[in-house]
Amino acid sequence: MAIVVKFRGGFKDGQELRGDSDDPNEVQQALNHYVTADNGTVGKRFRAISDAGIAEIGEIMIVDGDEVRLKRPPTTSMNHIYEVVSRDEIGEDIIVQYQYKGQSGG
Numbered sequence: 001m002a003i004v005v006k007f008r009g010g011f012k013d014g015q016e017l018r019g020d021s022d023d024p025n026e027v028q029q030a031l032n033h034y035v036t037a038d039n040g041t042v043g044k045r046f047r048a049i050s051d052a053g054i055a056e057i058g059e060i061m062i063v064d065g066d067e068v069r070l071k072r073p074p075t076t077s078m079n080h081i082y083e084v085v086s087r088d089e090i091g092e093d094i095i096v097q098y099q100y101k102g103q104s105g106g
Contacts, residue, residue, distance in 0.1 A: 001092045005033045009100030010080055012048070033096070040087035040096035047104070048080045079103045 003019035017030035037044035062068070082098040089095075 045083045
């Protein structure tokens, strides 16, 4: 059995994560999206920060020994919303599809 997580729209558009991948990071992400959505329950949502937002934080972050601080407040946040729109069992695979729902106010 494989958990397959697919994304439509937003910055993750077209991305597919497989629980049977050879890449352990991909496996972890697929399972995380499946479990945190109550095993792919339609209507469950999660918030994410875009790749551009992650890059911005990397640019403004200052690491001084064990202390980490920002040069300024980031202009981005975990404000991108994805919602489970379908969960199907096809053969031995469980396919969970997320649809981008836009951005929240932060």
